[in-house]
Amino acid sequence: MGNQMNDFEWPRELQTTIDGLAQGGDGVGRYAGRPVFVAAALPGEQVRVRLTERRNGWARGVLLEPPSNPAAERVTPPCPVYQRCGGCDWQHQTIESQRQAKQTILAEQLRFVAQTDQAEVAVTAAAEPWHYRSVARVHIDGRQVGFYAAGGRQIVEFEQCLIIDPRLNTAIERLKPLLPLVGLREISLRLSTTDGTIHGHLLGQGQSGWRSWARRWLAADKTIAGVSAETREGWMALAGAEYLYEQLGNVRLRITPTSFFQANVERARAVLQQIEQFLPLNNTTRLLDGFCGVGTFLLPLAHKIGHGWGIEEHPAAIRDAQASAKANQLTNVTLKTGKVEAILPQLKQQFDLAIVDPPRRGVEPVALNALIAAEPTMIAYVSCHPGTLARDIKILQAGGYSIQHAQPYDFFPQTSHVESLVLLSKV
Ligand SMILES: C[S@@+](CC[C@H](N)C(=O)[O-])C[C@H]1O[C@@H](n2cnc3c(N)ncnc32)[C@H](O)[C@@H]1O
Incomplete structure (x- = not known):
């Protein structure tokens, strides 16, 4: 808990009414005139909060129980790992109210x-609103594949991520039987929305066996067009195509695995x-x-x-x-x-x-x-x-x-x- 020497004494738990949403996604209530940021809370809701961070001018917390008067915008998050996975923090409200x-x-x-x-x-x-991402960065530990938990480095496994393109979900499923791979910590998969090919970029403690593993991955999944790895100097191609391509307007853009490119x-x-x-x-x-x-x-x-x-x-x-x-x-x-x-x-x-x-x-x-x-x-x-x-x-x-x-x-x-x-x- 990020406590600081305070002259204001915050309680461990408190009750407040949410009156807005902060940049960053939390609901904002007040306690003794000071703002309290509450994850997964919506405007109008009366909430009981357990504080997780207490500062002099503000505090942050989580819901102790579902709000007694749920907002009309509240919906049941469809993702089974919602709030365990660190990915989507606003699935609890309608898409219209998010916008x-x-x-x-x-x-x-x-x-x-x-x-x-x-x-x-x-x-x-x-x-x-769903399946819009053309990039998925999955963390790997042995045979475990998933996203990091909210606020931590624990891997949360998932069957179908609801915000990545379904072709990436399929590629991740096909990848699992090829694991483990010694030294592998992370794979960044990027889909070309132009031609449907996928590039896999490996991160971790690269080993000599990675190149032959990359060839096996290419053979096992025809949508994987190229595999590369992060190196101290930048990156190296391991198998297949070196670059991904996307069409924007009348231009075909080349994308190196380490270059920034929009996820949507x-x-x-x-x-x-x-x-x-x-x-x-x-x-x-x-x-x-x-x-x-x-x-x-x-x-x-x-x-x-x-x-x-x-x-x-x-x-x-x-x-x-x-x-x-x-x-x-x-x-x-x-x-x-x-x-x-x-x-x-x-x-x-x-x-x-x-x-x-x-x-x-x-x-x-x-x-x-x-x-x-x-x-x-x-x-x-x-x-x-x-x-x-x-x-x-x-x-x-x-x-x-x-x-x-x-x-x-x-x-x-x-x-x-x-x-x-x-x-x-x-x-
Ligand atoms: C949000 S991305 C936008 C890139 C591009 N406009 C696009 O839509 O694909 C920001 C880019 O700025 C680059 N960048 C970050 N800080 C920079 C700086 N101080 N000067 C120049 N480029 C920078 C990053 O490498 C990244 O490619």
Whole structure:
């Protein structure tokens, strides 16, 4: 328990009424004026809570029993390992209320952190609530295969995960009889939604026997197109195809096993389409894609612009983007390896339009200031964390930008993760 020296004495258990949902997914109640974050609790519910973390200004806890007055949005989670597996924290509420909550969370972050009332948050753009993930990262111990338990490293086995693509469930079932494999701790399986092939990436203490095991896996399951392993230097191919490919717009993107690529590819396509509609691209446009990954947004837009710049810190992802640019005959892109905060200030390049899609920690202030200095007329900010998004928007607003459109995209139904697209334009 994360107790701290307190001047406020929290009880072990308490009763409260939930009045909202916090970024991060918990219900929020109050005790002696201080917020109490309660897992799996919904607004309006009166709950009895056992505290698991007590701080001076706030506490966190879990339900002692089902709420006495369950919210109308409460549903029975369909997954048999719900709350044991650390995967889906919001299966206890309807998909409609999840989406409404994501909208509220984004609106509140923009209001309270970015301090803007000007932003109207559009209705959450939604897609398939189940079986949407094209990546599954399973942990392995001997013959045990599963996901980590909530808040721990214990493996929770499952028969059919309800949020991964059914083809990944089948591949995991076919994999089990081939185990154990000495030194194997984890496999990341990625499905190409374009051609249905799967790539398996092995993590652990690699052994000489892994290569022949990989060949056996390929022979046992025809959907597995390639197997690779993590190494100290990066990665190595063990058997079959080295790369996976996904079609986005009119571009076929190459994806190395260690490169970031979106886990919900259908939503990534929807965001790309929306960016394309928002940004007034033409054949003289100078477009920046900060945090470009394998070129997910930049390359499909390249045929519509004058010149594009992509910046990405992971060398393998930039090599993928370069290979895809070449294979798709896109000669009007400059791809730079390195941190956006280091490269952008040095580029001294003006842009007409910009896309940024940073990790959860958001964009460094030095990079935001360099972006402002580059004077794009519009910025499309794709975010996986509403808090850091709102913090960064505050800086962009001070730099002369205002929000034109803000919308959550439901990339991860059944979870509290909020992905959003915000369009800003120069005032
Ligand atoms: C959320 S992903 C987006 C990638 C790409 N836009 C896509 O949709 O596939 C963020 C990317 O930023 C990269 N990254 C993280 N921190 C970075 C930094 N400081 N500078 C440049 N790239 C960074 C990661 O390697 C990752 O590829």
